[in-house]
Amino acid sequence: xxxxxxxxxxxxxxxxxxxxxxxxxxxxxxxxxxxxxxxxxxxxxxxxxxxxxxxxxxxxxxxxxxxxxxxxxxxxxxxxxxxxxxxxxxxxxxxxxxxxxxxxxxxxxxxxxxxxxxxxxxxxxxxxxxxxxxxxxxxxxxxxxxxxxxxxxxxxxxxxxxxxxxxxxxxxxxxxxxxxxxxxxxxxxxxxxxxxxxxxxxxxxxxxxxxxxxxxxxxxxxxxxxxxxxxxxxxxxxxxxxxxxxxxxxxxxxxxxxxxxxxxxxxxxxxxxxxxxxxxxxxxxxxxxxxxxxxxxxxxxxxxxxxxxxxxxxxxxxxxxxxxxxxxxxxxxxxxxxxxxxxxx
Amino acid sequence: xxxxxxxxxxxxxxxxxxxxxxxxxxxxxxxxxxxxxxxxxxxxxxxxxxxxxxxxxxxxxxxxxxxxxxxxxxxxxxxxxxxxxxxxxxxxxxxxxxxxxxxxxxxxxxxxxxxxxxxxxxxxxxxxxxxxxxxxxxxxxxxxxxxxxxxxxxxxxxxxxxxxxxxxxxxxxxxxxxxxxxxxxxxxxxxxxxxxxxxxxxxxxxxxxxxxxxxxxxxxxxxxxxxxxxxxxxxxxxxxxxxxxxxxxxxxxxxxxxxxxxxxxxxxxxxxxxxxxxxxxxxxxxxxxxxxxxxxxxxxxxxxxxxxxxxxxxxxxxxxxxxxxxxxxxxxxxxxxxxxxxxxxxxxxxxxxxxxxxxxxxxxxxxxxxxxxxxxxxxxxxxxxxxxxxxxxxxxxxxxxxxxxxxxxxxxxxxxxxxxxxxxxxxxxxxxxxxxxxxxxxxxxxxxxxxxxxxxxxxxxxxxxxxxxxxxxxxxxxxxxxxxxxxxxxxxx
Numbered sequence: 001x002x003x004x005x006x007x008x009x010x011x012x013x014x015x016x017x018x019x020x021x022x023x024x025x026x027x028x029x030x031x032x033x034x035x036x037x038x039x040x041x042x043x044x045x046x047x048x049x050x051x052x053x054x055x056x057x058x059x060x061x062x063x064x065x066x067x068x069x070x071x072x073x074x075x076x077x078x079x080x081x082x083x084x085x086x087x088x089x090x091x092x093x094x095x096x097x098x099x100x101x102x103x104x105x106x107x108x109x110x111x112x113x114x115x116x117x118x119x120x121x122x123x124x125x126x127x128x129x130x131x132x133x134x135x136x137x138x139x140x141x142x143x144x145x146x147x148x149x150x151x152x153x154x155x156x157x158x159x160x161x162x163x164x165x166x167x168x169x170x171x172x173x174x175x176x177x178x179x180x181x182x183x184x185x186x187x188x189x190x191x192x193x194x195x196x197x198x199x200x201x202x203x204x205x206x207x208x209x210x211x212x213x214x215x216x217x218x219x220x221x222x223x224x225x226x227x228x229x230x231x232x233x234x235x236x237x238x239x240x241x242x243x244x245x246x247x248x249x250x251x252x253x254x255x256x257x258x259x260x261x262x263x264x265x266x267x268x269x270x271x272x273x274x275x276x277x278x279x280x281x282x283x284x285x286x287x288x289x290x291x292x293x294x295x296x297x298x299x300x301x302x303x304x305x306x307x308x309x310x311x312x313x314x315x316x317x318x319x320x321x322x323x324x325x326x327x328x329x330x331x332x333x334x335x336x337x338x339x340x341x342x343x344x345x
Numbered sequence: 346x347x348x349x350x351x352x353x354x355x356x357x358x359x360x361x362x363x364x365x366x367x368x369x370x371x372x373x374x375x376x377x378x379x380x381x382x383x384x385x386x387x388x389x390x391x392x393x394x395x396x397x398x399x400x401x402x403x404x405x406x407x408x409x410x411x412x413x414x415x416x417x418x419x420x421x422x423x424x425x426x427x428x429x430x431x432x433x434x435x436x437x438x439x440x441x442x443x444x445x446x447x448x449x450x451x452x453x454x455x456x457x458x459x460x461x462x463x464x465x466x467x468x469x470x471x472x473x474x475x476x477x478x479x480x481x482x483x484x485x486x487x488x489x490x491x492x493x494x495x496x497x498x499x500x501x502x503x504x505x506x507x508x509x510x511x512x513x514x515x516x517x518x519x520x521x522x523x524x525x526x527x528x529x530x531x532x533x534x535x536x537x538x539x540x541x542x543x544x545x546x547x548x549x550x551x552x553x554x555x556x557x558x559x560x561x562x563x564x565x566x567x568x569x570x571x572x573x574x575x576x577x578x579x580x581x582x583x584x585x586x587x588x589x590x591x592x593x594x595x596x597x598x599x600x601x602x603x604x605x606x607x608x609x610x611x612x613x614x615x616x617x618x619x620x621x622x623x624x625x626x627x628x629x630x631x632x633x634x635x636x637x638x639x640x641x642x643x644x645x646x647x648x649x650x651x652x653x654x655x656x657x658x659x660x661x662x663x664x665x666x667x668x669x670x671x672x673x674x675x676x677x678x679x680x681x682x683x684x685x686x687x688x689x690x691x692x693x694x695x696x697x698x699x700x701x702x703x704x705x706x707x708x709x710x711x712x713x714x715x716x717x718x719x720x721x722x723x724x725x726x727x728x729x730x731x732x733x734x735x736x737x738x739x740x741x742x743x744x745x746x747x748x749x750x751x752x753x754x755x756x757x758x759x760x761x762x763x764x765x766x767x768x769x770x771x772x773x774x775x776x777x778x779x780x781x782x783x784x785x786x787x788x789x790x791x792x793x794x795x796x797x798x799x800x801x802x803x804x805x806x807x808x809x810x811x812x813x814x815x816x817x818x819x820x821x822x823x824x825x826x827x828x829x830x831x832x833x834x835x836x837x838x
């Protein structure tokens with residue numbers, strides 16, 4: 001008895017955290033994976049400095065490669081908290097990518113060039129139309145869901161098919177080259193490392209976190225997802241909240257699309273972004289957001305993206321064949337939800 | 346088949362809900378089982394239906410003692426309980442519903458559709474019903490759905506049918522249809538127990554009556570020997586010494602409505618409410634009062650007619666417009682309509698005002714906390730931390746949080762639908778005191794309740810509704826439980 005009073009009882013603390021915080025188990029898993037990944041990366045370097053720089057490079061790669069999914073997953077978190085889903089993100093990413101490209105000087109229809117406007121910096125003329133297109137597409141989806149009363153799954157499934165198909169048809173013969181200045185958006189080197197996508201992701205994550213916690217809109221998102229009827233009877237404009245959520249989703253897909261086009265310098269309209277919707281949804285679920293709405297967090301989603309990313313990196317390092325990696329992703333999703341569910345009751 | 350229940354007693358914990366109750370039903374007889382909410386009607390019928398065991402007493406059918414330990418056994422003995430919420434599957438055909446779970450199969454295990462349809466037609470023709478057995482249940486109106494459900498009981502050779510408030514959601518013509526069906530059942534020798542609050546219907550269809558009050562059998566006999574008025578008196582019983590709200594001066598008319606109709610739930614509704622006045626709206630289940638005020642608040646059906654606030658006509662199409670006009674609305678069924686279970690206490694308590702409590706674009710947390718703490722003190726909400734889940738509170742305190750959410754918006758008109766639903770006695774009294782205080786402060790309060798004593802307790806004037814219409818307005822000495830019961834049950838028409 002005397003002993004427990006003294007000092008810090010780690011076992012007790014751990015059990016308490018494990019049972020009370022749904023995300024604690026996920027964070028532990030991430031930590032465990034980071035340790036394994038560190039071991040897998042090996043220590044066979046000439047000096048500690050060499051090892052450290054290799055280690056950091058690996059992490060920067062992980063973060064940069066997952067920034068696009070990370071940004072999309074942030075928007076998806078809001079959508080899922082309202083009780084909705086957005087299956088169209090991969091296709092809208094491609095559609096927005098195509099729209100951005102049409103604004104470049106080199107593009108055959110050259111929307112701006114045709115009007116005699118040339119020489120404007122590509123980074124300035126490409127970005128706003130991309131974001132605007134995202135908002136418009138998202139708002140349109142939101143209107144389908146609220147005014148048209150189409151279930152989100154169906155509305156976004158439709159948008160998914162429409163966006164990719166129309167983009168492919170329109171861009172058959174058009175494949176403009178992305179101007180150099182535009183590629184700088186994502187590839188600007190800061191101290192020999194290209195941090196830009198990571199910086200975008202972190203800034204947006206912070207803004208989304210702040211919005212979710214400290215604005216009326218953010219709290220309304222949770223209220224609508226938890227009890228739509230009570231929210232409506234409390235004077236919340238439920239339809240407006242839902243439209244906003246899909247518009248924000250669209251805006252973030254726009255941002256992700258700009259980054260993608262800029263980073264790769266081209267876009268494969270048939271394959272780019274395919275499967276992004278499922279990856280984003282997986283990250284949101286692993287992050288503890290409830291598919292039935294009302295519960296979830298931006299922090300959890302960042303954690304969810306990271307755990308999947310680190311696991312992928314780990315599997316790569318220890319030489320698991322690429323075909324099997326998707327299976328591990330599935331295991332993570334099911335495992336995380338199993339653990340989280342156990343703790344709630 | 347004769348049914349005799351003798352000396353039935355039942356208690357839940359220390360609470361005696363049935364005390365030595367006896368009940369008789371002869372074959373081909375329709376008995377009205379009457380009583381206020383909580384009189385013990387449902388408990389008695391649940392004992393008969395095998396849902397609950399009796400503590401003591403006996404049940405005899407045709408002179409031999411029986412006991413039921415499950416609904417199945419009761420059904421096997423020929424007793425069918427037709428609940429208010431019908432157990433039909435809308436997307437199946439009538440005959441499929443009749444045979445669900447007991448489908449007739451041919452020798453290959455394939456459904457024998459022809460035989461099932463044939464049996465269904467047989468039953469319908471016996472009862473004089475002209476329905477196509479292959480029609481989808483979805484296409485039927487509420488009266489035919491009841492008829493289908495009772496036909497299913499007939500298929501199982503039921504000889505006693507318990508009907509729990511069957512006419513609540515029916516229109517006049519539908520009621521006539523159910524009544525004529527009941528008469529065919531009667532002619533076929535089936536005994537019917539008719540639970541209803543609508544005394545004019547009881548007078549029309551029933552042969553005898555049994556009145557329960559507070560778990561006791563008060564009276565029973567032949568319908569021919571009583572009037573609806575007498576029945577209403579028996580249900581309320583004791584001359585209640587009513588604690589009434591002290592009358593005090595009211596101001597000008599704040600809210601008035603004339604000729605409101607939505608074509609379905611309510612029609613030709615006109616009323617007015619003054620500032621500082623508490624006005625009650627009461628009636629039976631399905632009288633349309635909840636739908637009426639949901640519509641007034643902009644969250645229900647569209648209505649025709651005019652609403653005036655402070656003498657100016659207004660058009661309210663959604664709740665936030667209603668809020669802008671100074672209307673607050675505490676809905677019934679707190680769990681479904683009132684609280685948001687994933688938000689914490691203070692968020693639930695500030696959901697209405699959140700939009701307007703801002704500093705720049707961020708929430709003005711300090712202001713929200715100030716608002717909530719004031720309401721918490723005024724309403725004496727007992728709670729842990731403000732960030733605890735709303736579900737950690739008792740029903741009464743949850744209801745107070747819902748009230749706090751509206752009071753922090755400072756409404757001029759407050760509509761309370763069933764404000765004491767699911768709260769304990771102590772919290773009930775506190776809520777009555779809050780209503781009284783709000784009126785003293787000049788708020789116009791509208792209380793919707795099916796409990797007559799609640800209306801008498803809180804209101805200085807009340808409207809009684811019946812089938813979507815306002816039957817009468819009671820005030821002063823006329824505002825008492827007897828009078829409310831007489832109008833609400835339709836005994837006065």
